[in-house]
Amino acid sequence: MEKLLDAVGKLCPIPLEEAKIEIETINSGDLLRIDFDCPEATENLPRWAAESGHEVTNFDTISEGVWTVSIKKK
């Protein structure tokens, strides 16, 4: 199961704040994919995932200034 959080166009720290809420709605082992375009989130999303013990399964650039990260809930 993968849930998509489309946070493109949302300023930091909104993508991170929404990710924190969305991760609570999925089951352990399921994926949360976040698409975003605020540069700070390339730092704070993977950091939050690592600190919370979730696994980052994919982290890539979609196009210039837009990124995607997939987080597997612990």
Added chain:
Amino acid sequence: MFYIVTTGILTGAALGFVFQRGKFCLTGGFRDMLISKDNRIFYALLLAILVQATGLLILNSLGITNATAGATFPWLALMLGSFMFGVGIILAGGCAGGTWQKAGQGNFNGWIALFSFALMATIMRIGPLRSFRESLQLPEHLRANNSIADTFGISNLILVILLSIIVLFFVIRELRKPKIKIATLKPKRTGFLHLLLEKRWHPFFTAIMIGIIGVIAWPISAFSGRNSGLGITTPTSQILEYLVLGESSLNWGNFLVIGILIGAFVCSKLTGEFRFRTVDAKGAINSTVGGFMMGFGATLGVGCTIGNGLVGTSLFSWQGWIGTLFIMLGVWVASYFVYILPRNKKVKMNVAISK
């Protein structure tokens, strides 16, 4: 004029590049102390202050600079203004220097915040609100001694030593924490370019770079006839004044802030972070209101996160430290209403739905 333009833009561009590259955002740093219980950027700010304080102490003793706290500061205006500025930067999504940087990385909300910030700062500085501002800033009973060293009868050297003990304690404690592995984007470059453009910069490294730029800025600016260091608010407002009235001439500080935008643009272009990011109606309103509050607060409080938070603090002025404290208070109050309350509401709603 050639000297002013080139050194101002180069210093600003270096600062903008480092801000952008290090993702060094004091607004976010102060906010995260409350909403993420993360103090790293605050410690990094203290480190940047220490680097700058040490550098200026040395330059002062060599007679190269004359960087001092100044005689008195308007305590009431400072507290009110800084608090308001703190609320404003949360709404606008970045501090004064931050709006220049965000404009450079293509954020439309940065441009909106920048324009409303410049407009309100100018209204307060030389426009119809000038007499109101002066009524809070100029009366003697609303002013107090500005030098922390003079208040306690000690020298700035002692204060630098005290600060370095505090900073070393926090920095070492932070660096001793077990390292966690954080996912990164696939590197496209190697060697120096990888370090310059891709590898994650530790906030403490970024802070040291900012501190060094702050030290260098002072003699460069003083040589042009402007005896102060980094500053954002007054230079930004002066650009608007120049554009509209055309009477004053541009000074070093004006090119410094333009340089920040250029540095952030170049950096974000090279790192692939540049993008024209539009903003929805709610974001536009927040940026406008936030920018107005920033312009009002920074002019009333005589300084922003750079002028007071980075420079005033390193001169060991009450103005710098009290201003920074009240900016933080404003950031926390605003963050509570903007981030914490909605988060709690949504979590409750999700729990109710899943039941």
